[in-house]
Amino acid sequence: MASIVYTYNGGVYINITNKCPCRCLFCIRANGDGLGSADSLWHTNEPSEKEIIDALKEFDFSPFDEVVFCGYGEPFNEFDKLLAACKFVKENLNLKIRINTNGLGDLINGFPTAEKIAPFIDSISISLNAPTPELYTRVTRPKFDGETAFRAMIDFAKRCKNLVPETTLTVVDVIHKEDIELSQKLCDKIGIPLRVRQYD
Ligand code: SF4
Incomplete structure (x- = not known):
């Protein structure tokens, strides 16, 4: 059973x-079934909301001050479960909450998601991945039209900037140095910090 x-x-x-x-070129899911303490992050069956909350109840979070929603999938793909889990953490555990996302929650769900999740989270890290739609x-x-997805991700990030205490955009250093520089310029223009993640 997956963790x-x-x-x-x-x-x-x-x-x-x-x-x-999405099917990102650098997706960590291609590197193995597990990560860290998890032998496998592939769910045989997608976990229910109850199973997620039960897992949160059972885990000893005392050594930690932050929890990150990030695994072998996009958390906004299960928005109701994500919302319920964030609410549970906020109300029951003394932890900050970060979500790592591809920023396509609005396209996936068909409604504005940033506004609904923002009251429950402390930071959000959004995959910019590249400075241009191409x-x-x-x-x-992405399974969506690429230009539409890029614009939706940027729009989502801009709204998060005004709603969430800490919003960050990220690129992975698999793209060229010039594209990282262009990503930095784009982030400067929209006023969101860029973090360059190392591919490992
Ligand atoms: S968005 Fe994340 S989980 Fe989805 S393919 Fe890209 S890296 Fe993998």
Whole structure:
């Protein structure tokens, strides 16, 4: 059975789904079944809301001050479960909440998601992946039209900037140095910090 809660590199993570509308070139899911304390992050069956909450109840979070929603899938693909889990953490555990997302929650769900989740979270890390729609499409390979997905992700990030205490955009260092520089310029223009993640 796959882990819902797992630890990795000193952090604690919640893996609520394996669903994702993208096929990123650098997706960590291609590197193995497990990560950190989890032998497998592939769910045989997608966990229910109750199973997620039960996993949160059972885990000892006392060594941690933050929990991150990030696993082998896109958390906004299971928005109701994500919302319920964030509410549970906020109301019952003394932890900050971060979500790592591809920023396509609005496209996936068909309604504005940032406004609904923002009251429950402390930070959000959004995958910019590339500075242009063309490169974004090649790197992220979304099931949506690439330009539409890129614009939706940027719009989502801009709204998060005004709603969430800490919003960050990320690129992975698999793209060229010039594209990282262009990503930095784009982030400067929209006023959101960029974090360059190392591919490992
Ligand atoms: S958005 Fe995340 S989970 Fe989905 S393919 Fe890209 S890296 Fe993998």
